[in-house]
């Protein structure tokens with residue numbers, strides 16, 4: 001069966017069963033093409049919260065994203081096409097570690113990146129995404145009347161937030177990182193600048209500071225998308241420092257411009273564990289509990305507060 005035929009079957013099954021498909025920008029392009037909504041973590045959190053009026057949500061993203069959708073939609077079935085699609089960054093921080101940090105730094109608010117487990121979110125005061133981390137940190141530090149926050153699990157996003165907000169971020173832990181973004185080096189950027197001297201360099205805040213400092217623009221995947229969308233006629237070429245899926249998306253949407261990945265093989269293999277066959281299987285077997293992501297209600301009740309607070313503040 002061709003990709004096109006599979007996509008058509010999925011679209012028919014989706015309509016018949018009244019299922020909604022959410023896909024992250026880092027998903028393979030053929031999955032993005034059959035999704036009802038495409039976005040970054042914040043956009044998809046909002047969508048799962050506001051726009052889903054179906055009983056079943058298929059979430060083509062990593063585990064913590066499906067968990068967030070489950071927390072926000074306790075009455076719905078959230079299904080993940082491949083339950084092995086996990087975010088290694090989220091694994092850097094456990095709820096026990098957060099409790100320990102809180103005991104060592106009493107009175108400081110806990111900001112956790114949405115790239116964290118539901119149990120970690122349940123221990124936090126507020127969640128953030130790479131789109132809103134600076135704003136959220138500024139707001140929560142004002143609310144607690146403090147000049148420092150506990151921030152995890154991404155130490156690079158924490159560092160970027162500290163740079164932008166001037167609010168100290170105590171990293172939970174110091175080594176938390178995304179293996180995709182943190183592998184981009186200054187050497188990669190220098191090569192890119194030499195090869196494509198006219199190109200604008202856009203990088204994600206999960207990149208290390210030395211790389212961010214060389215960029216023309218630092219922003220989340222959604223912000224990068226919008227930066228390209230709003231670019232002038234003269235800006236025809238871009239070097240993109242984020243996962244390859246976004247580059248595929250923008251190359252399709254903005255065909256008059258040229259895009260180069262900041263480094264070869266910037267691929268989140270965890271995000272790429274989904275495929276059209278698995279989505280078709282789910283649509284034909286909606287009651288197969290193996291693929292359902294259900295956050296236990298006692299954790300969901302505690303984790304929903306920091307998520308809703310984030311949605312209110314962003």
Ligand code: SF4
Nearest residue numbers: 087088089178180268
């Ligand atoms: S790109 Fe990085 S942060 Fe995003 S899911 Fe993959 S490992 Fe996790």
